[in-house]
Structure formats: C-alpha cells, structure tokens
Amino acid sequence: MTPPIEPDPQPSPSGGEPRPHDPGRPASRYLAQGVTVRFGGLVALDDVSLAVEPGQVHGVIGPNGAGKTTLFNVCCGFVKPNAGSLTWDERELNNLHAHDLAGLGIARTLQGVGLFPGMSALENVMTGAGVRSTSGFVSAAFGLPRARRDEQALQERAMQTLSDLGAAHLAPRYPGMLPYPDQKKVALARALVSEPRLLLLDEPAAGLSEGEMDELGDLVQQLTSRMSVLIVEHHMDLVMRICDQITVLDFGQVIARGTPAEVRDDPKVIAAYLGAEVSAGEEIDTAVLESHGTTTKGA
Numbered sequence: 001m002t003p004p005i006e007p008d009p010q011p012s013p014s015g016g017e018p019r020p021h022d023p024g025r026p027a028s029r030y031l032a033q034g035v036t037v038r039f040g041g042l043v044a045l046d047d048v049s050l051a052v053e054p055g056q057v058h059g060v061i062g063p064n065g066a067g068k069t070t071l072f073n074v075c076c077g078f079v080k081p082n083a084g085s086l087t088w089d090e091r092e093l094n095n096l097h098a099h100d101l102a103g104l105g106i107a108r109t110l111q112g113v114g115l116f117p118g119m120s121a122l123e124n125v126m127t128g129a130g131v132r133s134t135s136g137f138v139s140a141a142f143g144l145p146r147a148r149r150d151e152q153a154l155q156e157r158a159m160q161t162l163s164d165l166g167a168a169h170l171a172p173r174y175p176g177m178l179p180y181p182d183q184k185k186v187a188l189a190r191a192l193v194s195e196p197r198l199l200l201l202d203e204p205a206a207g208l209s210e211g212e213m214d215e216l217g218d219l220v221q222q223l224t225s226r227m228s229v230l231i232v233e234h235h236m237d238l239v240m241r242i243c244d245q246i247t248v249l250d251f252g253q254v255i256a257r258g259t260p261a262e263v264r265d266d267p268k269v270i271a272a273y274l275g276a277e278v279s280a281g282e283e284i285d286t287a288v289l290e291s292h293g294t295t296t297k298g299a
C-alpha cells in the first residue's frame, strides 16, 4: 500500500542530510489530495495525492503515459480535476485557473518554453513579473513618472534574474535566435522574476547537455532557500540527485512515494519501469529505464 501523506511532517532533506537552518525558509505546503482526472473513458489520474513540503524539491516520475503531465497541469490550473482538492497557504484552491498562479506566489515553466518571439529575452522575463507592478493602468498608459519608475525597477529585476542564471548576455536577443537550452534559461528567469514561493517545473532538463543538467540541478537546490519546487522530470539521475521526496505514478495511480533511496529500491517502482517483477533491492538498470520512457543523464 502507498504510504499515506503525513499531516505535517518535518522536512526530510535530500540524502538524509539536514539542510542548514534558514530563517527565511519557505513555510507553505502545497497539497494535492484525491485528485482524479478522466478524459472520456480514460482515467488519467485516480485518487492521486502529494504534498510538496516547504523548501523541498518534490519529484513526480513514472513511465510514459503514467499521468505526470496531467498531474502537473492540474497543479497549475490547466486541467480541472473531476474530483480532489488543491491546498496552498492552508487555503483550498477552488477552481484554480492558470492566470491565478502569479497572485498566489506560484510560477511554472512548461515543456514547450512558450517565449514571445517578438520580444527580447529581457522583455520576456519582464512579462513574468507584471503582477508585481504597483502603478495602475492609467499611469502606465500615460507614461507617468511612477509607471516609468516601476518599469525601470522591473527591468533591473529582470536583468538581475537573468544574471543570476548566468544569462545576462541573452538580454537583448530574440528567442528565435537562441539555442534551445538558452531559451529554457530565459523561460526559467521569467518564472523566477516574480519571486515565487512555489515553482512548478515540467521537464526542465529536456534538451539539456549533461553539464547544463548539472547546473540546473545545483540551481534548483539553491532555490529551496526561497521556494518549494515541484518537478516532473524524465532524467532519473537528476531526479535522484535533487529531490527530497518523490511520488511515482503508474497508470494514473500513486504506486510509491518517499525519498530517492526509498523509491529506487521499491519493487513496485522497478516493476513499473521494467514492465515485469524483478527482485527487490536490485538497482534500477538505467539503460533499461531509458527504453521504458525514462532517460538518464546525458541521454
């Protein structure tokens, strides 16, 4: 049986090593409870629950078609579940829409980077922070001083965010001119510029080289001092390295949850990836995982 979600557990940090105490640490918990999604006769998610604990990285994995993207889409308001609830800041998110996220302190990146082609990288990043602009529509429309000051501050913050990702040089360039990994950096900067408290990442490592993936992993771990992270990802090495907790889906159901070590050694997880029962305790053969819809570092 899948272990139940504990009422309010202490964070269980990656690899069992306690994270250093940080007074500015995030305090909110993101909960999905009993989420069910049907597409016609197909049950894509069946009573799925997960908890993203404050300041943790929570991974969602599973073979192809397991329901990972559907769960991600529910968490960011793209798909309305047939049953179940989402809770954030101890408040139930009834009828969540994607456009509500920014106001809730939640940001996301998608599989397709979705940058605006007619805007520079810097302008794209600035769009991610629109909600934090304090000047009203009228002052913006008439170019009043307050709007100009806001615009200036926003531009500086967007530049700083790009710079933090080592991407300041991309600022004036247009997405169509950028290689895919750089487009992903800009998309990540656009999510981070709003200073979210929860970051939802859908396959952020897709299309990245081994070195870029290492960099991404380090970055995500650094972000946990300011935010919690939910990540859907195929690259097993990355997931195992950076996640504190992992939820494993198969055929729309949670088949396991726990630390990377717990999940890696779970016979149900191994069987789901291999499509057959194998002996408990056997290491997941990463080459086999690859051929079952899960890629490893550098794949």
Ligand SMILES: Nc1ncnc2c1ncn2[C@@H]1O[C@H](COP(=O)(O)OP(=O)(O)OP(=O)(O)O)[C@@H](O)[C@H]1O
Residues within 6 Å of the ligand: 039, 042, 043, 044, 062, 063, 064, 065, 066, 067, 068, 069, 070, 071, 293
């Ligand atoms: N909009 C949709 N309409 C109908 N069926 C859908 C829709 N979206 C997903 N599905 C089905 O729901 C199931 C779960 O799909 P989902 O994309 O969530 O899985 P996944 O784990 O993300 O797969 P992958 O790793 O291949 O991206 C699949 O059987 C898929 O075909």
